[in-house]
Amino acid sequence: MRIIKFIPIKSAFLVILFITISCGEKTEVVNESQSDSQHPSLILTKKGVEEIRAQLGTVPLFDSSLAETKKIVDAEIELGIDVPVPKDYSGGYTHQVHKKNFLILQKAGVLYQILDDEKYAKYVKDMLMQYEEMYKTLPLHPKTRSYARGKLFWQCLNDANWLVYVSQAYDCVYNYLSEEERNKLETNLFRPFADHISIDSPQFYQRVHNHSTWGNAAVGMIGLVMGDEELIDRALYGIKDLKLDTKEKDDDGGFLNKDGKAGFLANIEEPFSPDGYYNEGPYYQRYAMYPFLIFAEALHNVKPALKIFEYKEGVLLKSINALLNLSDADGEFFPLNDGQKGMSYYTSALVTAVDISYHFGTQDPGLLTIAAEQNKVLLDDSGLAVAIGVKNGKAKPFEKKSINLSDGPEGKQGGVAILRNEDIELVFKYAAQGSSHGHYDKLSYSLYEKGDEVIQDYGLARFVNIEQKGGGNYLKENKTWAKQTIAHNTVTQNETSHFNGKYDIGSQHHSILNYFSFENENVQVASAKESNAYPGTAMLRTMAIIKDEDFEKPYLLDIMKVTSNKVNKYDFPYYFLGQVLQTNFEYKTPKTLNTLGSENGYQHLYLEGTAKAASENSKLSWLNEGKFYTLTSLTNNNDELLFTRIGANDPEFNLRREAAFMLRRKDTKNTLFVSTIEAHGSYSPVTESAVNSKSSIKELKLVLDTADYTAIEITNINGNTKLFITANINASKEAKHILTINNKNYTWVGSYYYE
Known part of the structure; x- marks a missing residue:
């Protein structure tokens, strides 16, 4: 059941809602959207960046995570930009390059904000412009096996991965770019990209599945950066008035939901039990936790009235505790259903999960022990909170019980x-x-x-x-x-x-x-x-x-x-x-x-x-x-x-x-x-x-x-x-x-x- 509705907004201008409080003549002003000047606002925030800069050099776990990220990105900048024409399946050259690119773009955007070094913003801009030039002429990916083909990748799922990460990079360099450059990127790259993985690919987007969660998060996050309320609404509730065939396509779940449930909120409501168990099993819960939590953090920062971390009685944060309990003594997830052995809470998705859970949840000291074992944190407000907690000796063992x-x-x-x-x-x-x-x-x-x-x-x-x-x-x-x-x-x-x-x-x-x-x-x-x-x-x-x-x-x-x-x-x-x-x-x-x-x-x-x-x-x-x-x-x-x-x-x-x-x-x-x-x-x-x-x-x-x-x-x-x-x-x-x-x-x- 949808309990939250947004007011449709067609422009990126600041929207002010005046709510008159009955006691006296006092009026409360609620800022429900973001102005251009408020970037970054998705994962990093202006206030958070200021706090991070003030703490640099004093929080070892955060400092080492930052140094490692800088080392990786600097090496890539030295190598130069490579945006090849897509042609390969997973593991192939073009697939791996485009995957590496979206990871590096996100990291470079964060480094620009934290270090205030223009070389990172320029790198992000230059690569995005190359993607803009290529994307506007790209056909569907040449590999035809997927039930929903992407353009950069053989399946829409990986295209959605790309947009989730690149949205964060775009948010970080938004004010660095000129209005003309932003318009060019949004018109030729980001909006067409979001439309392809949603409207053009409903069999991928319009359902309840970990694939769709990535799609919902991708469309929603780029919508948040651009101030596009139609995209945000599409992300939260799915595509409206869709009338297409509901016949099952393949074993990957490539079919439309016959009951019409779709969108980010439906993907929270349906797969998760009240205890936080995800019905596809821990391997795919691990995979889905990144878009679930990174989009939730963005919604929390940009759309606080949604109270996303309280949705369905706070099941997103509960699910992290459930997922950690679905791991063995070495932190490796039990391979229930389709699950690759060896996947563990040392994966980057669980760094995100642990940090966000600690910062926005109950600040469980057991999570700090896992964070210390992971030996890295997110370069954002939640990662800083975890690193400070570890520094201050608040960590306690994470107890796994029956x-x-x-x-x-x-x-x-x-x-x-x-x-x-x-x-x-x-x-x-x-x-x-x-x-x-x-x-x-x-x-x-x-x-x-x-x-x-x-x-x-x-x-x-x-x-x-x-x-x-x-x-x-x-x-x-x-x-x-x-x-x-x-x-x-x-x-x-x-x-x-x-x-x-x-x-x-x-x-x-x-x-x-x-x-x-x-x-x-x-x-x-x-x-x-x-x-x-x-x-x-x-x-x-x-x-x-x-x-x-x-x-x-x-x-x-x-x-x-x-x-x-x-x-x-x-x-x-x-x-x-x-x-x-x-x-x-x-x-x-x-x-x-x-x-x-x-x-x-x-x-x-x-x-x-x-x-x-x-x-x-x-x-x-x-x-x-x-x-x-x-x-x-x-x-x-x-x-x-x-x-x-x-x-x-x-x-x-x-x-x-x-x-x-x-x-x-x-x-x-x-x-x-x-x-x-x-x-x-x-x-x-x-x-x-x-x-x-x-x-x-x-x-x-x-x-x-x-x-x-x-x-x-x-x-x-x-x-x-x-x-x-x-x-x-x-x-x-x-x-x-x-x-x-x-x-x-x-x-x-x-x-x-x-x-």
């Missing part, structure tokens, strides 16, 4: 639970589809120890900005492998992906939280249900991180309950990383490798080993990154145990050759998968010593499984037994339970019992 982040605009479309205990982190995904970047992985999980993957999520199939690999874009294996259910640590039924791998079906559904409990630091639990992934089948997964004095480290207990109206074949994989050490079952390895199946991701799995479960507990131990791990699974004599490896039907070696252990259960209607994963011991290649290399679990036993409850006994090697009971239906924190197991009564209040 957290449950809801999904959906109202927080009612599932979510992501993160359980943390000592060095163990469990990421449990029970979210909605995640827009076009979502995967078919309901109730999947990944497991970490000290930032190292123990049980991995594959992430995306893409070599970002590496031209040799598909022009740096998504590879076909992203659809045929990475998105498919079998690529994830969850149940695949009848070798078919959830929702049959169909976006239009998956986007209609989400999982439902059964309960989340983290109050007891020794037993933290997340439980969720999925009833739509397979018609007629319901899945309930309960995952607990348990710290027990009989174990060296906290361990994972995993209970997946499956009920169906027909007999099925179930595959349950564990994508472990490391070297197999030992099993308690005998397996056979084939002389010739064959694929596990022919479609839905199975065509990419080699079958490397097979076995039949020989006992009620099947064990697999492995070594990774100098640490030992053991998987213990409840099995029966009909279960097949499979070793698989990614890489089949991949002649260009686009996929990583990584292993999985898979439990296959055939001709089964209702079933239960129960397992534990222990982290234990260590190995030093220097001393060549192995410490605590064996499992501490003697037996895993199912003692009760009904519609209401599931109870598991865990017995350690010393003979001590603990019982975990989870409530499958009535799982509220206030619920009272009375249960008899083997003639013994158990009474408790809450979602689970453990003793």
Whole structure:
């Protein structure tokens, strides 16, 4: 719902609104727009520049950031200006040059304001004039693969990147340029540029997606600099009276919103949950945070009446805390949905996020510690505030605790639970589809120890900005492998992906939280249900991180309950990383490798080993990154145990050759998968010593499984037994339970019992 409206303004003249206050004859004058003399006003402000200049040489983190920026820009000025005719995909020469140019332009503009050195303004002007000369004759980019082609770049998305950064440069040199020069740039470059990525490309602009957020910010920021209220309105609310085809274009989400929601405010309202979780996942939240926050900062400075940082109960600032919590011990974001591994809060977008969050939010001292680790700040008011806070010793550790982040605009479309205990982190995904970047992985999980993957999520199939690999874009294996259910640590039924791998079906559904409990630091639990992934089948997964004095480290207990109206074949994989050490079952390895199946991701799995479960507990131990791990699974004599490896039907070696252990259960209607994963011991290649290399679990036993409850006994090697009971239906924190197991009564209040 739109709660803010602007008065349409067609010129850049100062608009004064006179608001008469009822008490007495006093009149308050509110300046609702910016005059030419008030530049810079987007990210840097006149007052902020004065404060920065006054502090130079006294704030180490800011000074070092400024010195590094100056070094980079001075080197580029020495090399001269290069504005090549566009022709390449991502990673190609022209793509990289134009990308570098917009980054350098923004930096040069900032240096002009802070250092008051005309050489930077002249550099910005000269390059902008070269772009003006070229742009007015540019056709669409010659590469035709994108659903929305740009002119400087192969896709409108990158054109929008360019304008977001260049708007800041233009703001910084606005008063340096003559009126004639400004008119030339605005008439031949900036307005046509804004029109192309919006009016000419509605399939890119007119929707809710991270691509559109960049487009909205680009149009809005150049509109703020030029004082063009029509562009600002277009940025905030989308293109008015648009009547075009709404047919889906491609997997990147290149389609118009059928419900008509578009614009910057819609892109805040729809993808973010009240907790700040972004439905596309942390990798794309990281990417979108820059336009979200940099445009928000500009709106805050130029349009303070909008109160953008209070919009939707301040969700933009909340989202930064959520995003930081979606990172592992090393600061790398969990690769939920399409996500490249290794992306972390050291990226420049998170420097922006941390600084703006600190300056415009609650001034959380934990953010200062992250800023210090990033070792750079924005060269603006927010960066100065952070640098001063670090200098004054206000930094405190940023604490990552167990957290449950809801999904959906109202927080009612599932979510992501993160359980943390000592060095163990469990990421449990029970979210909605995640827009076009979502995967078919309901109730999947990944497991970490000290930032190292123990049980991995594959992430995306893409070599970002590496031209040799598909022009740096998504590879076909992203659809045929990475998105498919079998690529994830969850149940695949009848070798078919959830929702049959169909976006239009998956986007209609989400999982439902059964309960989340983290109050007891020794037993933290997340439980969720999925009833739509397979018609007629319901899945309930309960995952607990348990710290027990009989174990060296906290361990994972995993209970997946499956009920169906027909007999099925179930595959349950564990994508472990490391070297197999030992099993308690005998397996056979084939002389010739064959694929596990022919479609839905199975065509990419080699079958490397097979076995039949020989006992009620099947064990697999492995070594990774100098640490030992053991998987213990409840099995029966009909279960097949499979070793698989990614890489089949991949002649260009686009996929990583990584292993999985898979439990296959055939001709089964209702079933239960129960397992534990222990982290234990260590190995030093220097001393060549192995410490605590064996499992501490003697037996895993199912003692009760009904519609209401599931109870598991865990017995350690010393003979001590603990019982975990989870409530499958009535799982509220206030619920009272009375249960008899083997003639013994158990009474408790809450979602689970453990003793």
